[in-house]
Amino acid sequence: MKPTTRRTLAAVVTGVAAAVGAAVTPAAAIPVPVPLDGAETALGMELPEVAGELPVPTAGAPEGPRYVEGRLLPERTLPQLPVHGGLPGVDLRQPVPHVLGDEFDHAGVDAPAAEVRTLAPGLSLDAPLTAPNPEALGLPSPKLPEAGVLAPVVQTVPVADLGVGPGL
Numbered sequence: 001m002k003p004t005t006r007r008t009l010a011a012v013v014t015g016v017a018a019a020v021g022a023a024v025t026p027a028a029a030i031p032v033p034v035p036l037d038g039a040e041t042a043l044g045m046e047l048p049e050v051a052g053e054l055p056v057p058t059a060g061a062p063e064g065p066r067y068v069e070g071r072l073l074p075e076r077t078l079p080q081l082p083v084h085g086g087l088p089g090v091d092l093r094q095p096v097p098h099v100l101g102d103e104f105d106h107a108g109v110d111a112p113a114a115e116v117r118t119l120a121p122g123l124s125l126d127a128p129l130t131a132p133n134p135e136a137l138g139l140p141s142p143k144l145p146e147a148g149v150l151a152p153v154v155q156t157v158p159v160a161d162l163g164v165g166p167g168l
Helices: 003-023 037-043
Strands: 029-034 049-055 082-087 089-095 106-111 114-119 122-126 146-150 153-156 161-165
Touching: 049 082
Parallel strands: none
Antiparallel strands: 029 049, 049 089, 082 114, 089 106, 106 161, 114 153, 122 146
C-alpha cells in the first residue's frame, strides 16, 4: 500500500472515531415532549407545557480482581459493575391566574436530566487456607475463612430551577 493511501486511510479512521466518540455521551437523555396543543384548542384555555427527558443507562467495564500477597483468592472475587445513567428531567410551564399580582402570570420548573453513576454490590472472599508456607514443607496452614460484601455506590448531583414571570 502506498504511503499516501495509508495516510488517507488513517485520516478517515481518525475522523470516524472522533465523530463516534463525540456522538456517544455517558448519560444520554432522550427528549419526550407531551403534546397538549389539541386539548388547549378544545378546552379554550391555556394548559401547562410539559416536556421530559428519559436517560439511557449504559453499563461500564468492571474493575478486574486484584491479587494480594498472602491470599489464595483475589481481593475482589465478584467485581462491582459500574452503570452510568441519569435521573429523568422535566420542563414544566404552568399558567397562574395572577395569584402573585399583575406581573406574574406563569410559573416554571426546569429540572434537567442529571447524571447518575452507580456501582453494583460486589463480593470479596478468601479461602480457609493460607498461602503455602516454606517452613511447613510448602503446606498451607488452616485459618478462618473471610467474606466481605462491597457496598453499592450511587453518586448524583440533581439540580432544578423554579421561576415565575410574565409569559414564561
